[in-house]
Each structure stands twice: as C-alpha cells, then as structure tokens.
Amino acid sequence: MAETRYAHPWIRFLACLAGVTVTFVTHSLPLLLAGIGGVAVMSVIGGVGQPFLRFSVYIVAPVAAALWVVWALIVGAPPGMPIGAAPDAGRDYALVVALRLMMVGGLLQMALLTIGADDLPATMYAVGLRESAVVLAMATFAVFPELKMRADQIVTARYARGLAGRRRWISGIQQLPYIFRPLLVWMLRSAIQRAEAWQQRGLSFRRSALRCSWPRSAALVVLSTGWAALAWTVQ
Amino acid sequence: MSTTQDSPAAEDKAFPIQTLFLMAAGIVFNIVLGTVMHTFKAPIYFDAVGTIVVTLLCGWRAGALTGVGSFLVGGLLTNPVLPWFSATQCAIALYVWLVARQGWLVSYPKVLMSGIGLGLVAGIVSAPVIVYLFGGITGSGASLIVAFMLASGKSVINSVVLSGLAAEPLDKTLQLLLAIWLLKGVPQTILQKFNNPLLAKNRLVSADHG
Numbered sequence A: 001m002a003e004t005r006y007a008h009p010w011i012r013f014l015a016c017l018a019g020v021t022v023t024f025v026t027h028s029l030p031l032l033l034a035g036i037g038g039v040a041v042m043s044v045i046g047g048v049g050q051p052f053l054r055f056s057v058y059i060v061a062p063v064a065a066a067l068w069v070v071w072a073l074i075v076g077a078p079p080g081m082p083i084g085a086a087p088d089a090g091r092d093y094a095l096v097v098a099l100r101l102m103m104v105g106g107l108l109q110m111a112l113l114t115i116g117a118d119d120l121p122a123t124m125y126a127v128g129l130r131e132s133a134v135v136l137a138m139a140t141f142a143v144f145p146e147l148k149m150r151a152d153q154i155v156t157a158r159y160a161r162g163l164a165g166r167r168r169w170i171s172g173i174q175q176l177p178y179i180f181r182p183l184l185v186w187m188l189r190s191a192i193q194r195a196e197a198w199q200q201r202g203l204s205f206r207r208s209a210l211r212c213s214w215p216r217s218a219a220l221v222v223l224s225t226g227w228a229a230l231a232w233t234v235q
Numbered sequence B: 001m002s003t004t005q006d007s008p009a010a011e012d013k014a015f016p017i018q019t020l021f022l023m024a025a026g027i028v029f030n031i032v033l034g035t036v037m038h039t040f041k042a043p044i045y046f047d048a049v050g051t052i053v054v055t056l057l058c059g060w061r062a063g064a065l066t067g068v069g070s071f072l073v074g075g076l077l078t079n080p081v082l083p084w085f086s087a088t089q090c091a092i093a094l095y096v097w098l099v100a101r102q103g104w105l106v107s108y109p110k111v112l113m114s115g116i117g118l119g120l121v122a123g124i125v126s127a128p129v130i131v132y133l134f135g136g137i138t139g140s141g142a143s144l145i146v147a148f149m150l151a152s153g154k155s156v157i158n159s160v161v162l163s164g165l166a167a168e169p170l171d172k173t174l175q176l177l178l179a180i181w182l183l184k185g186v187p188q189t190i191l192q193k194f195n196n197p198l199l200a201k202n203r204l205v206s207a208d209h210g
Helices: A009-025 A029-046 A049-074 A087-113 A120-126 A131-160 A169-174 A176-201 A214-234 B017-039 B049-058 B060-077 B082-101 B108-134 B142-151 B156-184 B188-194 B197-201
Strands: none
Touching: A009 A029, A009 A087, A009 A120, A009 A214, A029 A049, A029 A087, A029 A214, A049 A087, A049 B142, A087 B060, A087 B108, A120 A131, A131 A176, A131 B017, A131 B060, A176 B017, A176 B156, A176 B188, B017 B049, B017 B060, B017 B188, B049 B060, B049 B082, B049 B156, B049 B188, B049 B197, B060 B082, B082 B108, B082 B197, B108 B156, B142 B156
C-alpha cells in the first residue's frame, strides 16, 4: 500500500474548492491578504514555495501592474461606476483582482504540486479516475524529455548539414518552423509504436491503495472551514 | 508501472491505447508551443495546435481532453491560472470537429475562413473567465484594446468580448493553418493508421484509404 504524508485527495480537492469559492465571494482586502499569507506559509511547508513565488512575481505582478494602470489611472473607477468617479475604489478593485488571482493560483499549486510523482497513480485511482487517465498522465510526463531530445536531434542535424548557419540563438529561433513537422511525425509514429508495445506486452499500472495522513486531512478541513467561517463573518 | 499477467491491457472503452498516447503527445505539443510563443510576448499563443491535430485524428472528445489536459499540466508547470481556460479548449475541439465534418478544411482559403470563425468562438468562450478572474486585464496585448474601450465608457464584458473578437481570429487562424500544414506533411502510411473519416473528407489522406 502506498504511504503518503499528505491529506486525502478528496479532502485536498474539497478544501481547494472551498478556498477558491471563498476567494471569489469575498471583497475584503485584509481577508485576502491573510489568505495569501496562509497559502504562502503552507506552500513553503509543502515544498512548493518556489513555484508560488515564481507565479507571484512573473505572472501576478505584471497583471497587477496592468490592472492598477487601467482601473486606478485610465478608468479611475471600478466597474459599474462613472469614469473618473473614484480612483481609490478603482485601485482597490485592481488589488482585489490581483490578490484573488494569487490566491486561486496558490491554492491550485498546493492542491496538485504537492502530490509526489510516485503517489500520482495511486492518487488518481483514489479519486475515482480510470486507468486510461493514469496512462495519459504518465505518458504525458514521459513524452516531455523525449520531445525535447528529438527537437535537439533535429536542430543538431540541421546544423551538421549546414542548413542552419552558425549556431547562435537567433538561428535557433529560425529553425523552429523546420522542427514542427518532423516532431509531429515523430509524435504520431511513437504513439503507434507505444500502443503496439503496450498491447503486445499486456501492460497495466499496479492499482495500489493510498494510505493518507488523517491528521493532515483533519487539519486541512479545520483550516478551510475556519477560513470560510471567517469570510462569512467579515462579509 | 508493473507488468501483470492476470490484468488485461489498459484498453479503455472510451479511448483506444493509441489514442491515449497520441493525446499525451498532443498535450506536450500544446505546452511546448505555447511556452515558446509566450517567451516572445507575441499576441499569439499557439497553445491549441495539438488539440486541433488530435481532434482531426481521433475525434472531438480526444481533442477536448487533450486541450484540457494541456492546460492542467501547463497550470502545474508554468501558469496555475491556465486551467480556468479549459472550456476554451473544449470549444476549439468541438468547433474544429464540426467544420471538419462539413469538409471546410479542404483548402487553405477554407481553412482561413474556418480559422476566423474559430477565433470568434474562442474569444466569446474566454471572455467570462477574463472578466471574472482577471478583471478584464490579462497583461497581454489585447488588454490595450480593453483599456481603450473601458476608457470610452463600454462595460467590462463588452470590452473583453470585443477585444477578443479583434485579437483571437489572428491567433486561431494561424494555429489552424499550422495544424493543417503539419498534417499535410505527415506520411500517408502513418495517417491511415488513425482511420478517421474526417481526414479523407478534408483530403488529408487519399480517399482510397480514408
């Protein structure tokens, strides 16, 4: 039986759903900030602090800046109010949207990125997904490095044959259109070959039960319920 | 993964094993192309080419799952907001299947017209997510159009829909053209193994073998 230090997948999913629902229902800036603080702490504890930080800096921050420019400066009011009527309210609206974005992304990262690669098949079975879904997920992560290797092979072959000029980043970009077709042909051919090998060998994934951490599951239930209750109170 | 003598192969009643492996490749294709185009900050995304290819080879359900899967995996690897746009991928798969059934991908001019329609559909389906999750502003080039329309007094939803209708047709037309161009370059012996009548109807395989 697969052992895990994590909460049960269904509890994880429902807690994420509750968190997302509360995020969209509330308009309270302090509550959202508190929620993000909690998400950040739990992300660090769960080992996904860096992805959350990257998401916040590279995706949320530019969107937040654009939102502020549009709603606080250009429109000068939140939706539904006359243009220029309330720049401060427009700024607050931009901030609420950015914080919601950060919350939603952080919750999804915590719910999914904390699942270890070894636990993924058992987790998928635990939530009721079929073997085909497990095959699809495993095949997807297996194809990634192979696709990259194949693309590198194609580019290297083109350089070796003198079809690509000198090896610089700009010539690498110019090779993109010449990579797509061979890559697609390789994709189709490898899908056919893998399927034939799978059928000939009668392969399947071992269906193992998932042993979850019930203290962590209980803690997750308490946290998500507590935050939902707090949001209800503040509203 | 383990081999078990007493368990049958993973033949699913919904999808054959070959389709599953093709879907996996389509998911990766979407993510890689989307990531490459995102690097250039261009107003085109190229994140549905795999969806279109899988739809034409294996049907709209496989294509839709490919699109949804690519946004789920992309959400894990790059941008956790992507899964919210899964409905757009489903709409793309369904639309491509419908136009392919009518044979509207036979020639490049027809592909062009179908691509414009695809852009309109994608723009409309994406609009609610952009409005309610992003407040109308995603930070992309289309956001400039949205800002202009907001400043002129239009509502958020109207601004987002109109900017989507302006920007999406270019991206989706290019994606559809790329997908068809890619499929036309695949050897017939490989395409014939997928045995989808849509391929023959749109002259992607010779009619004798479609």
